[in-house]
Amino acid sequence: MKLTVRVWRQKNARREGRFAEYEVQDASPDMSFLEMLDVLNERLIRQGEEPIHFDSDCREGICGMCSCVINGEAHGPESQVTTCQTYMRSFKDGDVITVEPFRAMAFPLIKDLVVDRSALDRIIQAGGFISVTTGSAPEANSIPVSKYHSDLAMDAAACIGCGACVAACKNASANLFVAAKVAHLNLLPQGGPEKDPRVLGMVEAMTSEGFGACSVTGSCEAVCPKGIPTSFISRMNHNFLTAALKLRVHGPRG
Amino acid sequence: MNQTSVGMNSLWKVFTTTIGKKAVMAATGGVLLLFVIAHMAGNLQMFLGWGDINNYADLLKSHREFLWPFRVFLATCLVLHVSTGSFLAIDNRRKRGHSYEVKKLVGASFASQTMWISGLIIFCFIVYHLLHFTLGVTNPEYLTFRDAHDRPDVYRMIVTAFSTAGTVCLYALGVATLGFHLSHGVRAMVESLGLRMETWASRIDKTSLVVACLLFLGFASVPLAVLMGLLQLK
Structure with missing residues (x-):
């Protein structure tokens, strides 16, 4: 060729x-x-x-x-x-x-073609940790997870953090990336206790890192190499707004 | 890491985030959407006849204690929608930085890319519409029309206004732009409020298109019916 x-x-x-x-x-x-x-x-x-x-x-x-x-x-x-x-x-x-x-x-x-995407890492850091006992493996059936939520969390966890969503968005918004990262922990019981501080911290970090707002155009979903749907953004909005309206959320912050 | 309060602490801080601002856009847009649906339903009473539409107009106008608070509430929503939208449109533009050499629309509708333009056209249309029918600036004679019961004669006003093709074209363009704006606006509103999840996503996208088309048809039907002679001054 x-x-x-x-x-x-x-x-x-x-x-x-x-x-x-x-x-x-x-x-x-x-x-x-x-x-x-x-x-x-x-x-x-x-x-x-x-x-x-x-x-x-x-x-x-x-x-x-x-x-x-x-x-x-x-x-x-x-x-x-x-x-x-x-x-x-x-x-x-x-x-x-x-x-x-x-x-x-x-x-x-x-x-040339190399850009610094460490802003995405800093958003992850702002999400903090999850409360799991490390060391010996827990008994497999001690924490029930529904098939629906485990599948959904796996779909979100497929995000490889490449930043294509940001590149394709007319507003350079990182909403799809952040939504996937929020969802894959917030959907599971292991991520449950820190659900509110996690979403608040990550959304605040996303805004202060200089990413734009979501215009719901769907360009991010179209270019996502893992086909992560924009419905996760709506899930994040839901998580964020319910956590934000509590005004005072107590918990760890990364 | 700390264990202290990490919440938003004040409602103001919620609106400093992009998601908070989009929630304002969605909530105010939702109020305006409900208003245009009610407005359209009211307009369609033109097809019921002279008495019904004038009755309805009289009902609305005779309750000033509800009319004015409602107008102030609606205007506040419009101001918040327009100001937040303008802020986001300018801010989002800056977030790209260097623009791309090859611009390609991937996975996005044309409506989604031009919301501020369609919004601006609708805003101008609303201003004209208020000057035309509500405030009687462009056609002061409309407000002097009275029916047999000495009520404002809305039926005569509508039929007189839409008997010229130019006015009908202007209104058809205005409501077409509204439909275009809402074809993306409804789904974006549901998404921003955090209600467009999983199996609901595609249904909401389709609903958005249907709502936009129905509103266009509903609003355009009255001026077109007048122009085609289906609604006449008896």
Whole structure:
């Protein structure tokens, strides 16, 4: 496959960025998008040029590290996959592919396609801990969990924290991410005792980190590599509003 | 880590969060939605005839002790809805930072992307509508119409106003924009209030579209019926 790849190049947060155009002559349809960038980078290194910086880790769609916006879509054209699981067969020979970093005020750019997503980690920290006895394994049936709620909590826990929801949202809102993280603990009895301080802390952190409000557009759900539905956002809103209207909530804070 | 009070502590602090602000949008939007549904139901009494609509208008206007508190409440909701919405629209725009080179609408409706524009059009339409029918600024003669029982003649006012195609077009556009706004607004309201969960999500999305279409048809039917000669001055 012959491709033209337009990539955002930016030396660091202080410098101006621009798009650079590269011809890729030898892409195979079986390559992942990141492998195509690897091939391009090897050539750039051979030519003595600075390779394109991008995030990647597991390359099997579960770590949430890869983070490009490809032709206007976070993680590329296929649904429910990450950039590393996007294959070149999703593109046509001769295509011009524009690759941009995740854009959000809360995700400061580090270099090229690499952005700092530690705001998401700080939101998790603001959620605090769960009260479980560590050490010996508890008796399996001592805490009953309904099938419905365990399934729902598992769906929420599928979030890999990649930040595609933020990248795709017109408001750079992190509501889907935070909603998934709130739900996967708040739905289970183990997360129950700290349910109120957790949601209050995480929502406050989300606002102060500079993420926008939710406009319920559904773009986040459409690009989420784990297909987490926006109904979790409504669940978080419910958790938050009921906790907030209590005004005084006592409990631990991370 | 501390074990002290970690709640919101004051209601004001709730509204500093984005979810709190969206709850204000949803609650005030909900009041305005209930009002437009009631308004539409009232309008449809045009089809019952001259006496019924004037009776209804007289009933509303003769209870000033309810009318004015209600108008103040409705205006407060509108002001809160518009001001919070304007704040969020500006603030959300800043949260992107650098805009994307390739802009693609993924998984979102066109209505959801243009809520502030449709909201602004509806606001202008409301101002015109109040000047037109309620305050009698554009057409002062409407307020002088009296029926056989010496009550304000709303039937004559409506039929006179909508006998010109230009006015009908303006109102049709106004209520079409309202429907467009609500096609996204209703589901967003339910979501923001934390009631659009799991199996209810797709039902609420469909309901949102149905409510928007019914309101458009209900509101547009009266001006169109007048223009087509179905409602006439006997």
